[in-house]
Amino acid sequence: MTSLTPNSLAALVESALSTRSSLLGRAVHAQIIKTLNNPLPSFLSNYLVNMYSKLDLPSSAQLVLSLNPSRSVVTWTALIAGSVQNGRFASALLQFSNMLRECIQPNDFTFPCAFKASASLRMPAIGKQVHALAVKDGQIRDVFVGCSAFDMYSKTGLRDEARILFDEMPEKNIVTWNAYMSNAVLDGQPRNAVNAFIEFLRVGGEPDSITFCAFLNACSDALYLETGRQLHGFIIRRGFLADVSASNGLIDFYGKCRDVGSSEMVFDRMCQRNDVTWCSMVTAHVQNYEEEKACMVFLQAREEGVEPTDYMISTVLSACAGLSGLELGRSVHALAVKACVEGNVFVGSAIVDMYGKCGSIHDAEQAFYEMPQRNLITWNAMIGGYAHQGHADMALAFFQDMTSGSNDLVPNYVTLVCVLSACSRAGAVEMGLEIFESMGAIFGIEPGVEHYACIVDLLGRSGMVERAYEFIKKMPIPPTIAIWGALLGSCRMYGKPELGKIAADNLFELDPKDSGNHVVLSNLFAAAGMWEEATLVRKEMKNVGIKKGVGCSWISVKNAVHVFQAKDTSHERNSEIQAMLYKLRKEMKEAGYVPDTDFALYDLEEEEKISEVWYHSEKIALAYGLITIPPGVPIRITKNLRICGDCHSAIKFISGIVGREITVRDNNRFHRFRDGQCSCRDYW
DNA sequence: TTAGGGTTAG
Structure with missing residues (x-):
């Protein structure tokens, strides 16, 4: 047997880390202790700290660090980097401050970790302090440090600071440009991302698959379908179609631009697929209301042995919700438990949403209470579930609970849609109107078209059909299909053929191919004994070639x-x-x-x-x-x-x-x- | 020992 030198032991630590096996890691550590006396050589201790921290065993990492009397910035950075990689951002910042307390100066490897932790926690105040330190010792000029500082400012919403940093960077590489483009998209400035791409090419940059993904995101965000198609050609010419990430980006882009056929084409032609590919294809179908197809692709992925991820499970659950497929939804829920992802907040919210939309409100409640963590979306799903079932009292109680006490969440646009729709379904007219009128002042959310639609529905459903029409006439934004549809529905409910005709005419203009509106208008006339008018609507349907779908x-x-x-x-x-x-x-x-x-x-x-x-x-x-x-x-x-x-x-x-x-x-x-x-x- | 992205919930 060859003797175990410190160098060969370090190699063993490396290999334990590469297998991601904590058991093996601990065995190697035991072997090191058996072979060498304490204190261990500092470099070997650093290897162990790095291994434990990356394997998400922070206590062991911290212990090895504290037993190293000559710990350095490298030891500390290994610890901090592992915390960041495993999402322990608050710990990372605490460790960063402990390092400073020992009067060890951060280096060009430490700063990026600290910036990333501040960015992920959305704590610009801490990020600024880290920035000041990096400026003080000149590290900010390093391309890694500068880029991570820029990313931190962008992600925490400090646009001006980000812009100044970007403009003053002494060196930019592809990562810097990619960070700029991605953050422009996140910031709702897709045009800036497209311009940056053009500028990047002009200065001789060579894009990589991440650049393409960022550009495609900008295109889908702004619905630049043609620009995205051109990039598709560019990707082919640059030989990037074989790159899984670039193709995944294309599937996602076409899906979001309502061209799911092109998503399928890209998907079918791929020689290699990964879990993201499958999930993107399922998502593209769901986003285009093709839930059955989404489920088929999901089942195909299962047959091919693709492991279900939290992303895939939450997407498939939303397909089940769209189909009211309670049985499939239950089996996907079981799969989430088996895959140990049911604690993920995205998955949990999707479970709550699925049960709510499938009518199993008790299952939704159980899933809600059992979740280890909840966020705004979880609450919205629960409130939406109650609204769907017509339980306005529960919807409003949850809304109250969400915004007060220990929960203290700030409602968003969707929350208010759910709450108003609950009022509408329960006939709580005064309450609905009061919330609608005060939502700007109290919650800082200006009413959007969905909120207006809720109010039209609220008034119409309560028999105030004329008032609903007057409300539409005074709207500051153009009425949509949902709004005229709500009015038409209430006209049918309360027998108002004249107003119904106005609503239907607007609907025919906005959505000429929908047979449902013609049928409702015809029924409305028929119910009022206006047979001639009813027959005329039917004839018109035939003339313009609209067929009523077969009901089943x-x-x-x-x-x-x-x-x-x-x-x-x-x-x-x-x-x-x-x-x-x-x-x-x-x-x-x-x-x-x-x-x-x-x-x-x-x-x-x-x-x-x-x-x-x-x-x-x-x-x-x-x-x-x-x-x-x-x-x-x-x-x-x-x-x-x-x-x-x-x-x-x-x-x-x-x-x-x-x-x-x-x-x-x-x-x-x-x-x-x-x-x-x-x-x-x-x-x- | 370090920075950027792609798929998810209303």
Whole structure:
């Protein structure tokens, strides 16, 4: 056996670090103690401090450091760098200050760590003090130190200081330029990033994959689709298409620019993919409302043995939320636990959001309370979940709790959207208006288009349809589809054909291809007995080539999905379904249900209309659920179009008769029926 | 012993 010299022991420490095995690291340390007497040679002690700190074993690192009487700036920097790498930023700054207390001067390796810790903690006051030290001994001129100081100022929002540093840097390298571009994008200045790229090329810079990613981010941020496409060509010419990071950046860019087809093209042509590639592709589908495709890509990634990361899990959960796919959502939640990422705040918030949107508010609450840490997004998800379910009281209580006491969070734009939508769904008109009018003064958030839409919905849903229209006319920003859509919905609810026509005309202009608006207007006219107008709308639809999508409802039973269309008799258990429908119809009639034939789409005889609405797909899916799902288990149905008013009222009756909880997720929102009531206060 | 990026939640 060769003798263990200090140099060979140092090599052993290095190899233990490279395997990331703390067990091996401790074994090597034991061997060193066995071989050499204390105190260890200083350089070997430094190796150990570095290893322990990087392996995220801070106590051991600190102990080895304190046993080294001749510890130097290198020893301390090894300790601090490990803390920064493992996200222990506050510890890093504490260690930095302990080092100064021992009168050891930081060097060009120490300063970047201290700047990064200050930047990550968003503590510009500390960053400034570190900067002063770096200026004092001239270290700021070093390209590493200068770049990290610039990054710190940018990330802590001190633009002027960042700009001065950048302009006065004696030397800039590619990292400096990349930092400049990335921070410009983060700061909402994508144009500056693009200009910096041009300047960088002009001074003879050679971009790398990080430069491309930063540029693509700028393009997707500002929706510079053409500029991004040109960069795609540039990436190909420079031979960077084989680079996984550059291609990942392209997938992300196209996805954010609503060109998911190009994302798929880049993805399909890649020879090598990593976990980020898969996650970017799933994200691109989710961002383009292609949740089914997102789930397919996720399952494909699983088949290929790609390990699920916290990023992937939170993205897939948002796909489940979009699909109201509770079963898949549950299995992804289980996967998060298995992958040990459920404690991650992104994953936890996505779990809360998924359960809230899938109607399992108790699961959402449980996930919320079990989270080791929560942030604003977690609270928003919970408030949004209550709003979805029509629990305005809980939404408002959580809002109150979030902003007060130990939580002390500052609400953002989305928080206010969730709160106002909760008021609207609960008919809390005064409360909603009060919050809307004071949100600028109290929370510093100026109302945006989503907030205006909530108020239109709030007024309209409460029967103040004319007031809602007056409100729209006075809006300082142009009304959007959501706003006219809310008005049209309330016109349908309260039978206001004239205003409905105005809302619909605006919708036709903004969104000519949406068949739903034509159908609602036609129904509105039909309900008011204005058959000619109703027929005219239908004719117009035909003339301009709009087809109403085929309505269907689906229900998941024992992991199989059963899809039904209106008047569907094709299911293998059709006779049982029909028998259940017959039984229900009889019992409902006895309970006082009267079919609402406004929702029969044609000018039919009354008897035919009744039959028309009776065989809507959601009722058939529900009948199937009642014969297959054991008593006590909630029945969940999803519909691709909006649930019709007759089905809504029928399911209310059914929930009372059969004593079960029934939820219907339609393409607009969530309806939870229990004891003859629905979570939404009213429906047209 | 050191600096920059890519995928995530409303």
